[in-house]
Amino acid sequence: MEFPAYIYYGFIALTLVYLFVLYSAFGKNIKFLVFSISWLAITATLAATGVYAITDMMPPLIFVSVWLFFGLGLFFIYSKTTQSQRANISLQRLHYYHTVRIFVETIFLYNLAKLGMVSDVMSFEGRNFDIIIGLSAPLIIWLYFYKAYISKTLLKAWNIIGFCILAFTVSQATLSAPWPLQQFSFEQPTAAILYFPMVWLPTFLAPAALLCHLLALKLMRERK
Numbered sequence: 001m002e003f004p005a006y007i008y009y010g011f012i013a014l015t016l017v018y019l020f021v022l023y024s025a026f027g028k029n030i031k032f033l034v035f036s037i038s039w040l041a042i043t044a045t046l047a048a049t050g051v052y053a054i055t056d057m058m059p060p061l062i063f064v065s066v067w068l069f070f071g072l073g074l075f076f077i078y079s080k081t082t083q084s085q086r087a088n089i090s091l092q093r094l095h096y097y098h099t100v101r102i103f104v105e106t107i108f109l110y111n112l113a114k115l116g117m118v119s120d121v122m123s124f125e126g127r128n129f130d131i132i133i134g135l136s137a138p139l140i141i142w143l144y145f146y147k148a149y150i151s152k153t154l155l156k157a158w159n160i161i162g163f164c165i166l167a168f169t170v171s172q173a174t175l176s177a178p179w180p181l182q183q184f185s186f187e188q189p190t191a192a193i194l195y196f197p198m199v200w201l202p203t204f205l206a207p208a209a210l211l212c213h214l215l216a217l218k219l220m221r222e223r224k
Contacts, residue, residue: 001117001195011108011197015040015205018100022208025097027088039069040204047199055179055194062194065203073211077218091219092145097212098162100205101134108198117192119176119185122169130169133162152220163213170206 003011019036026032043065046052052062076082105124113123121127140158143149173193176185192198 001192003117003192003195003198004111004115007108007111008197011200014100014103014108015197015200018097018205018208021093021097021100022212025090025093027090029085029088036204040200043199043203044196047194047196052194052199055177058180060179062199062202066207069203070207070211073207074214077211077215083222086215086219086222089215089219091216091223092141094212094216094219095137095141095145098133098137098209101130101137101166101209103134104201104205105131105134108201112192112198113188116188118190119172119188121172121176121185122190127172128169129165133158133165156217156220159213159216163210166206166210166213170202170210173202 019033019040022036023029023033046061046065052060052065054061076085105128109118109128110123110125112118113120113126119126124131136158140150140155144152144155173190174181175183176190177193178189178191182189193202
């Protein structure tokens with residue numbers, strides 16, 4: 001699949017910028033950086049060689065990649081063996097990551113839908129409400145971390161809502177992609193996510209956002 005230059009190079013740049021946002025939030029942990037760069041390289045290679053575009057198998061290989069990344073993230077968040085590493089994470093900087101959703105929704109998914117490369121439901125004009133979390137993230141950061149105008153309970157609620165909205169968006173992508181699980185958008189499926197560089201959306205950016213919500217909730221419980 002051939003993407004316009006502004007999408008191709010823009011999405012690569014966006015992913016790398018927000019990788020370093022996470023790197024900063026994780027206390028500039030070199031192990032985290034090495035793992036993340038290695039993961040991006042592996043998924044990019046698989047996408048470039050067309051492996052992810054093989055959609056007649058169950059489960060599709062991209063599913064395996066997504067769940068492997070998500071599973072490793074869950075282990076890090078909830079395992080007692082990683083508690084000391086979680087102590088170095090900046091809760092405030094972790095919330096900066098959610099601003100990535102502004103750019104994903106307004107620049108990339110919106111234009112990809114117009115180009116017929118993803119389903120219309122993936123645009124904020126369709127059934128993608130994730131833009132709400134992206135736009136509200138700077139306000140939430142300012143209200144909680146800079147002005148202390150809102151309580152920890154409200155911050156937790158925002159993270160729960162953000163997780164649920166993104167989980168719904170992920171379900172829409174799953175049901176509109178061109179594989180055996182597809183339920184709608186047969187004339188314009190969400191095919192772009194199977195190719196580089198947009199493959200980094202389902203294999204890195206989106207699951208990382210889900211994990212950031214869960215990690216934030218975990219840190220707020222640990223740091224009473």
